[in-house]
Amino acid sequence: AVRQRLNVFLQDSFGIECVWEAEDSRGVRFRFQKEPPDLFLLSLELQGERISDLTRDLIRDAPCAILLLEGSSACDVSTVFDCLGQGATDVARLPAHPLTAKPEAWTNLRTRFATLKTLVGRDPGRGLVSTAGDLSGLLDLNSPPIVALGASTGGPKALATILNAFPESFPAAVVIVQHLDAHFYQGLSEWLAHGSRLPVMAVDAPVTLEAGTVYLAARPEHLVISPGDRLSFTREWPELVSRPSIDVLFRSLAEIRGARGVAALMTGMGRDGAEGLLALRRAGFYTIAQDAPSSVVYGMPRVAAEIGAATTVLPLDRIGGRIVEKVQALIGSDRETGTPV
Incomplete structure (x- = not known):
């Protein structure tokens, strides 16, 4: 019945x-x-x-x-x-x-x-996402590096694999957009926390980023970052299929953060995140796309690779280690130039 x-x-x-x-x-x-x-x-x-x-x-x-x-x-x-x-x-x-x-x-x-x-x-067309609000483009070298991760189909397992590679003393803030029904975000944050040395927070209200913490978007609205490393939500771009959208987060991050971070786009259907990853690469981020053999669905990372958004294309089991390597390089560069860390 x-x-x-x-x-x-x-x-x-x-x-x-x-x-x-x-x-x-x-x-x-x-x-x-x-x-x-x-x-x-x-x-x-x-x-x-x-x-x-x-x-x-x-x-x-x-x-x-x-x-x-x-x-x-x-x-x-x-x-x-x-x-x-x-x-x-x-x-x-x-x-x-x-x-x-x-x-x-x-x-x-x-x-x-x-x-x-x-x-x-269908795949949504290009050009649907503009920058998130009136952003200053200010590069704040006093803030910790940011690691931005986007995933869809097959994403929970991919995210768990990457987070497992991060050490307890990881000096970056990690921000995640995973396409999922909002009802399950709290459960996903708890599930990811079991295999992570870092605390995982389901974000459903504005919060300021801190190094050594993982922030998972947990509302059916777009997650954006604003000056002062403040995460918040917006109802703009209602036409986008996925809410929260990886593209919206990546674009806002490119405008605010300048060249201090690493971003990775993993397995998933469609093209969300590809244009945003390109914006991050142009802003100076080190960008990664997951490769085809290790992707459950080679959609979003495929588009990223095709449009030149990825600095490198890697199998899933190498993405976490590469992120740690690049974050450590950023911190080392800060010390050499006398920037507070």
Whole structure:
């Protein structure tokens, strides 16, 4: 009955018809071999095997966009991020009582599905992002270096790998935009913190950056940086598919921070972050794009490499070490010139 209600919702909201259903993971594997879909809705309560293992195999054998569905019962947050790390595109919540839910109860699923459908159907064009507000372009050498990271599909696992490479005494502030349903940002910050020597903060209000802390954007609005290393949110650029947008953060950082930082764009669908990474490179940042073999989806980093936004292209297991190396070089340069650190 719940699946029937979901089918009605998809038909009414998007004109999409479900081509097949499966009761368990064995059925999913069989149907995928016979008729692989363009979009696949995967319940986190599906029986038969670990959902993350199933996700990994589906992405490997028949790549498609996978939207995870969280039902009424609470799921293990690590399962969600394991699946996202294996290549699931996004996660959404079903209404608590789908059969009797009012239309507004379907808002979360409608929003996530619309974003997913847009990403699969087209890449947003260039030129949608301008600089974030009236920024001064001031280079503040008294502030710690900033490491800016952007990721989408497959991002949680990539971010965990990179953060694990940072030492406890890491002298930079780390700012992350990961495309995800806002409901799961707090859980993602806790999940990332388990494998990180640095504290990880889910940012949903303005905050001033400090060295040795990881800041994860945790509101469905664009994260920007302003003079004084102040992170805040803006509702400008509502036309952008992803909120928060990696491009918006990177562009604002390029305007404010000058040449003191490192940025990396990792696995993900579409092109968000590529133009912003180019702006950072032109501003003097050392910029990195993840390579194709180690990316779950080689979309965003591919565009970055093609437009010359990346100083270098690296496999995932080398990105963290390279960031540490470049941050240490920045700190060493500051000491040589007598700049406070």
